[in-house]
Each structure stands twice: as C-alpha cells, then as structure tokens.
Amino acid sequence: xxxxxxxxxxxxxxxxxxxxxxxxxxxxxxxxxxxxxxxxxxxxxxxxxxxxxxxxxxxxxxxxxxxxxxxxxxxxxxxxxxxxxxxxxxxxxxxxxxxxxxxxxxxxxxxxxxxxxxxxxxxxxxxxxxxxxxxxxxxxxxxxxxxxxxxxxxxxxxxxxxxxxxxxxxxxxxxxxxxxxxxxxxxxxxxxxxxxxxxxxxxxxxxxxxxxxxxxxxxxxxxxxxxxxxxxxxxxxxxxxxxxxxxxxxxxxxxxxxxxxxxxxxxxxxxxxxxxxxxxxxxxxxxxxxxxxxxxxxxxxxxxxxxxxxxxxxxxxxxxxxxxxxxxxxxxxxxxxxxxxxxxxxxxxxxxxxxxxxxxxxxxxxxxxxxxxxxxxxxxxxxxxxxxxxxxxxxxxxxxxxxxxxxxxxxxxxxxxxxxxxxxxxxxxxxxxxxxxxxxxxxxxxxxxxxxxxxxxxxxxxxxxxxxxxxxxxxxxxxxxxxxxxxxxxxxxxxxxxxxxxxxxxxxxxxxxxxxxxxxxxxxxxxxxxxxxxxxxxxxx
Numbered sequence: 001x002x003x004x005x006x007x008x009x010x011x012x013x014x015x016x017x018x019x020x021x022x023x024x025x026x027x028x029x030x031x032x033x034x035x036x037x038x039x040x041x042x043x044x045x046x047x048x049x050x051x052x053x054x055x056x057x058x059x060x061x062x063x064x065x066x067x068x069x070x071x072x073x074x075x076x077x078x079x080x081x082x083x084x085x086x087x088x089x090x091x092x093x094x095x096x097x098x099x100x101x102x103x104x105x106x107x108x109x110x111x112x113x114x115x116x117x118x119x120x121x122x123x124x125x126x127x128x129x130x131x132x133x134x135x136x137x138x139x140x141x142x143x144x145x146x147x148x149x150x151x152x153x154x155x156x157x158x159x160x161x162x163x164x165x166x167x168x169x170x171x172x173x174x175x176x177x178x179x180x181x182x183x184x185x186x187x188x189x190x191x192x193x194x195x196x197x198x199x200x201x202x203x204x205x206x207x208x209x210x211x212x213x214x215x216x217x218x219x220x221x222x223x224x225x226x227x228x229x230x231x232x233x234x235x236x237x238x239x240x241x242x243x244x245x246x247x248x249x250x251x252x253x254x255x256x257x258x259x260x261x262x263x264x265x266x267x268x269x270x271x272x273x274x275x276x277x278x279x280x281x282x283x284x285x286x287x288x289x290x291x292x293x294x295x296x297x298x299x300x301x302x303x304x305x306x307x308x309x310x311x312x313x314x315x316x317x318x319x320x321x322x323x324x325x326x327x328x329x330x331x332x333x334x335x336x337x338x339x340x341x342x343x344x345x346x347x348x349x350x351x352x353x354x355x356x357x358x359x360x361x362x363x364x365x366x367x368x369x370x371x372x373x374x375x376x377x378x379x380x381x382x383x384x385x386x387x388x389x390x391x392x393x394x395x396x397x398x399x400x401x402x403x404x405x406x407x408x409x410x411x412x413x414x415x416x417x418x419x420x421x422x423x424x425x426x427x428x429x430x431x432x433x434x435x436x437x438x439x440x441x442x443x444x445x446x447x448x449x450x451x452x453x454x455x456x457x458x459x460x461x462x463x464x465x466x467x468x469x470x471x472x473x474x475x476x477x478x479x480x481x482x483x484x485x486x487x488x489x490x491x492x493x494x495x496x497x498x499x500x501x502x503x504x505x506x507x508x509x510x511x512x513x514x515x516x517x518x519x520x521x522x523x524x525x526x527x528x529x530x531x532x533x534x535x536x537x538x539x540x541x
C-alpha cells in the first residue's frame with residue numbers, strides 16, 4: 001500500500017501568495033511616500049503631484065490586483081487538475097496514484113480524503129480478488145460441471161469438469177448455445193422447460209437430460225439451474241450438473257425388466273385365463289357326465305332295490321334274508337352316493353335351486369333327530385339337545401337343505417363317537433355376528449389334528465374313515481359346506497385330538513326380533529354356571 005505524506009516544502013500556492021503580499025507592500029510604501037510629498041508641497045504642486053503620480057499608482061495597483069487574481073486562479077486550477085488526473089487514473093484501475101498534500105491549504109483536506117478513499121478501495125479490491133481466487137479454485141477443483149450462461153443461454157463461464165466431460169476446449173464452449181450440447185430429440189422439451197423458468201422468474205429448477213460430447217458420445221446429466229436476476233431483469237443462469245449415466249442406465253434396465261415382467265404377466269394371465277376356460281369346460285363336461293351317469297345309474301338301482309324289498313317280504317331262510325339285507329344296504333349306500341354326487345354337481349354348476357324362507361330351528365332339528373335316532377340307539381350313543389334355545393330362533397334357509405346339513409353333521413358325529421359316547425346339540429349367536437345363528441353339533445370322538453382339518457372339506461376325502469371301518473363317500477361335508485354358503489351361511493369346526501370335535505353351521509337370523517333375543521349360554525363352555533344335578537340339555541329317548 002502506498003500512503004501520501006505531507007510535503008514539508010512550501011507549496012506553489014504559498015509562493016504565489018507571498019508575491020502578492022510583496023506587491024501590496026510596494027503599493028503601501030508608494031502611497032506613504034506620496035502622502036509625505038503632498039504634505040510639504042504647495043497647493044499647486046500638490047495637484048501636479050497627484051496628477052502625475054496618482055495615475056502611476058493606479059496603474060501599479062491595478063496590475064498588482066490582476067497579477068494577484070491570476071496567481072490565485074492558477075493555484076486553484078492546478079490543484080483541481082491534479083485531483084482530476086488522479087481520479088481518472090484510479091477509475092482506470094491504477095490504484096497506486098496518490099495526491100501530494102499541500103501544507104496549510106484547504107486542498108490538503110480534500111487530497112487527504114481522496115488518498116484515504118483510494119487506500120480503502122485498494123484494500124476492498126484486494127479482498128475481492130482473494131475471494132474470487134478462492135471461488136475459482138473451488139469451481140476448478142469441483143468434480144461436477146459448473147457453468148454460467150447469459151440470458152440468451154450462451155456459455156460465459158465453464159469449469160475444467162465441464163471441459164473434461166464435454167471434450168470441448170474452453171474457447172469452443174464460451175459463446176456456444178447450451179442447446180448445441182443436448183441430444184437433438186431432447187432439445188425442444190429442454191428449451192420449453194427452461195423457457196418456463198425464464199418467463200416466470202423461477203429461482204431454481206432441476207432437469208435430467210442427455211448431453212452429446214464432442215466425439216459423439218452421450219452423457220446423461222442431472223442439473224440444478226439458478227436464475228441470476230438483476231433487479232427485475234434476468235441476466236443469466238448458473239448451473240451445477242452431475243453425471244448420472246450409471247443411474248440412468250440402471251433405471252432404464254429396471255424399466256426394461258418391468259416391461260418384460262408386465263408382458264410375461266399378461267401372457268401368463270392369458271394362459272391362466274385360457275386354462276381356466278379349459279378347466280371350466282372340462283368341469284362342465286365332468287358335471288354333465290356325472291349328472292347323466294347318475295340318472296342312468298339310478299334307474300337300474302331303483303329296480304334292484306325294489307326287487308330286493310320284494311324278496312325281503314317273502315318267506316326266506318336265515319342266509320337268504322341276510323343276503324337280501326346286504327343287497328339293500330349296498331343299494332341304499334350306492335343310492336346315497338349317487339344323490340350326493342348329483343347335489344355337488346348341481347352346486348358346482350350353479351344349477352342347484354334353493355328356496356330361502358324363515359325356518360324354525362327346532363322343527364328342522366326334531367325331524368333330523370327322528371332320522372338319526374335308530375343309528376344312535378344301535379351304537380348306544382346318548383343324544384342331548386338344548387330344546388329351549390332352539391325353540392326361540394328362526395333362520396333364513398331352505399328347510400330341506402338345512403335338514404340335509406344337520407343330518408350329515410349328526411350322522412358323522414354318531415359314526416365317529418365310540419359306543420356309549422355322547423353327542424350334544426346347541427345353538428348360539430356369535431359375538432362377532434349377532435344377527436346370525438350358529439347350530440353346533442359336539443361329539444366325544446377321537447378329534448382331528450390341524451392337518452386333518454385342512455383336508456376335511458375336500459370332496460371324496462375320507463381321512464382315516466376306511467381304516468377304522470366307518471362307511472361313507474367323503475362327499476357329505478364338502479356338499480354341506482357348499483349348501484351352507486349357497487344359503488348365505490358358512491360351516492366350520494373346532495377340534496382337539498383325544499377330546500372330540502364341535503361342528504357348526506351358521507345361518508342368518510330370520511328377523512330382528514330373533515336377532516335381538518337374549519344370547520344362549522354355550523353349555524360346552526366351562527364359564528357356564530350349571531346347578532349340581534341339573535343340565536340345560538334334554539336327553540332324547
């Protein structure tokens with residue numbers, strides 16, 4: 001830094017003032033001399049002296065005044081010229097210029113202020129240059145592309161990363177329009193994108209686009225662009241861009257794989273749809289075959305059963321009567337199988353017609369008990385029924401199909417309960433569905449494992465019935481499930497191995513009054529308080 005120091009020599013202005021003061025002294029001396037001469041001269045002589053010397057004095061005084069004015073003017077003009085010259089040199093960038101400060105002058109303060117201002121300006125510019133150097137170092141060392149354009153979109157600044165990635169030199173980039181580096185098919189949408197930012201003065205934006213290098217390569221970049229505004233006028237844009245080619249390729253690969261998967265899913269869906277249609281046709285053909293065969297089988301079977309019943313009425317020997325009994329039992333079993341096959345075929349094909357109406361639960365139960373009582377008596381199975389609970393409810397069902405379901409559940413309970421065992425019938429309104437009635441058949445049989453429960457409602461699945469000598473077709477529970485669902489209900493069970501099973505069929509209640517009836521305590525629950533020596537169940541004899 002250069003700083004001005006006060007010069008100890010006399011300034012030009014002081015010299016000029018000294019000369020002026022000397023002239024004034026000369027005039028004063030002349031006037032004094034003239035006064036002395038006039039005081040000793042006669043009146044006529046005084047007049048001549050005044051006329052002769054007065055003119056000379058006047059001319060001398062005027063000259064001295066003019067000289068004094070010129071000296072002062074020259075002094076002021078010179079100082080102003082020096083100040084003007086120094087100001088112009090500072091404005092041109094020469095901050096080393098200083099003004100010599102004249103001692104004892106008003107210009108000293110002005111020159112001192114100018115020198116101080118120049119010193120502060122030099123310090124500020126030095127700090128600014130240091131800041132610019134740091135910024136430039138950061139920009140040059142950045143791994144991301146950093147560039148700046150004017151409001152027209154032409155490059156005004158690029159960093160080494162931009163030069164390296166685009167493969168252009170700095171001279172080739174400066175002045176070039178940014179769209180020249182965008183892949184042709186993306187130029188129009190990119191231009192429209194940044195036009196919106198320009199028109200609406202958006203502070204920042206983010207865009208991903210393909211950039212074409214000098215050698216013709218392609219680099220995908222994601223860039224943040226900041227709008228540079230001077231007042232209300234957009235003067236340019238500052239952008240920071242990053243190479244996202246790897247990410248873009250990964251995204252493209254994901255999109256490609258997704259497209260392939262979608263295509264495969266569509267093809268697979270079409271295959272499944274075709275397979276379903278073929279399965280439906282095969283199932284329809286199977287159902288039609290079973291239906292026709294069942295009808296064809298029932299005709300000769302009815303004849304066999306009819307003749308066997310006629311034979312049973314004749315006077316037969318023991319062996320003959322036993323043989324006829326075998327024929328009747330086998331014929332009835334076969335007829336039951338045919339009827340179940342017909343029913344399950346109708347359900348699967350949607351041809352089963354049900355008549356939904358209010359049905360008293362007690363009436364359906366009593367008619368079913370009449371049919372299973374002989375079977376229970378032969379095996380000494382006790383039947384207990386909560387008749388009062390059944391008498392309070394009506395359900396929406398097909399009466400014949402409801403009895404068919406109850407008959408199947410009761411028959412299974414009797415067949416799988418050991419001799420001398422117990423089968424209970426109860427009903428309840430589930431807490432999660434108070435507008436429905438659940439009819440429960442509980443036995444004391446061997447119970448079922450979770451694996452057996454999973455296979456229970458599969459057609460023709462008999463579990464271990466054949467091994468333990470229990471007759472059946474394996475269609476009863478599957479048919480009962482379909483019938484219950486057709487009537488808007490459901491079927492299910494709970495079972496514990498070694499303790500027994502509880503099968504239930506659930507159906508909608510017929511009216512709100514029934515639904516609002518007091519729920520019946522489950523007699524199987526240990527929480528039910530039953531007085532000693534009493535039971536909520538009535539044995540069926």
